[in-house]
Amino acid sequence: MGRLTYSEFVRYLRENMPAAMGPDYAGAEVTAGPVAKLGSTYKGLAVRLPGQKAAVTINLDDLYGDYRNGKAVEAILREAAETAAKVPAQEDIGWVENLAEVRPHLFVRLSNAVINHDLLQKVPHRRITDLALTAHVEISMSGRNEVLCSTMVNNSLLGMYGIKADELIDMALENSVSRMPALIERTDCFMQRWNLSESGNGKTELMTVTNRQMINGAAVLFYPGVLDTLGRTLGDYYVIPSSIHEVLALPEGYADYEGLTGLVRRVNAVAVSPQEKLSDHLYHYDCAAEIFETADDYRRRCGMENREGELKV
Numbered sequence: 001m002g003r004l005t006y007s008e009f010v011r012y013l014r015e016n017m018p019a020a021m022g023p024d025y026a027g028a029e030v031t032a033g034p035v036a037k038l039g040s041t042y043k044g045l046a047v048r049l050p051g052q053k054a055a056v057t058i059n060l061d062d063l064y065g066d067y068r069n070g071k072a073v074e075a076i077l078r079e080a081a082e083t084a085a086k087v088p089a090q091e092d093i094g095w096v097e098n099l100a101e102v103r104p105h106l107f108v109r110l111s112n113a114v115i116n117h118d119l120l121q122k123v124p125h126r127r128i129t130d131l132a133l134t135a136h137v138e139i140s141m142s143g144r145n146e147v148l149c150s151t152m153v154n155n156s157l158l159g160m161y162g163i164k165a166d167e168l169i170d171m172a173l174e175n176s177v178s179r180m181p182a183l184i185e186r187t188d189c190f191m192q193r194w195n196l197s198e199s200g201n202g203k204t205e206l207m208t209v210t211n212r213q214m215i216n217g218a219a220v221l222f223y224p225g226v227l228d229t230l231g232r233t234l235g236d237y238y239v240i241p242s243s244i245h246e247v248l249a250l251p252e253g254y255a256d257y258e259g260l261t262g263l264v265r266r267v268n269a270v271a272v273s274p275q276e277k278l279s280d281h282l283y284h285y286d287c288a289a290e291i292f293e294t295a296d297d298y299r300r301r302c303g304m305e306n307r308e309g310e311l312k313v
Helices: 006-021 060-068 073-084 099-105 155-161 165-179 189-193 217-222 226-234 257-271 295-301
Strands: 029-037 040-048 056-059 106-112 125-128 131-141 147-152 182-186 207-211 237-243 246-251 283-286 291-294
Touching: 006 029, 006 040, 006 060, 006 073, 040 060, 056 060, 056 073, 060 073, 099 106, 099 131, 099 155, 099 165, 106 165, 106 217, 125 165, 131 165, 155 165, 165 217, 182 217, 182 226, 207 217, 207 226, 217 226, 217 237, 217 246, 226 237, 226 246, 226 283, 237 257, 257 295, 283 295, 291 295
Parallel strands: none
Antiparallel strands: 029 040, 040 056, 106 131, 125 131, 131 147, 182 207, 207 246, 237 246, 237 283, 283 291
8 A cells, every 4th residue: 555645544544444443333434523622633533333422533643643653554543443442332422411410420620721712612611810620521431441531511511401601610520529539748759840949948848739540630729628728738829730630839938939930831841741731820829818810910919020030949
């Protein structure tokens, strides 16, 4: 087989995917189109059995990247088919249209509202400064090789549920507390990543905020009571948006605004993938006023002027 263009590559996979997946997928509909997700948009190959709403989607951009790097198209087809076939053919997710069935499976994710502006127009969300909480449904598809996946609640589903966006987010937050429990602790493992040094007494006040799965754990910051709990330990504090998976909290007196802001941007540029980036902004929590805001907004609110300085941890 000669070298394939992108269009030819996609057509080859579309035509051969059902047979490569096995007899359970005979007659499957295979389509290619854009897939919008938090933090990224890619072209996906969707495989759906007749009469079913559920589809398994493979990232075509990644597959074509493998092909351009020399991987044989036959091998790509075989591996993609094996991955897609892990989702049982009989599985369907029509139940996600029923709020009573969906409610126990809801959870939240935190992302950048500016980066995801177009997508957020189509989904219920809660805006917090330049961040956004969105509701997702965890779907467990069992089989010989269990596959766990999720779907984001869009405006169409919200209409079927007959509730308001804020109610949905509250449900998802409540569920997340038990399904993805918070993990908040002092830690040294992030110190090296962020090039921070310990305080003079050898004890760092840097706190890691994530969930026990350490996946999409930045949302833990907005679990009920977490902002205030951190405040009782740290006093007024800065929040460093490490990634969508975790954030770091540091007492205001331990770090200089300018140095920490520059550090956030440098680390995001060299150590965080675009899909996992949360924000280039530093955030601040004012315990007395109970206000979470960007550090820039905090300084403007308090009439502070930017000053040059170094990180003082």
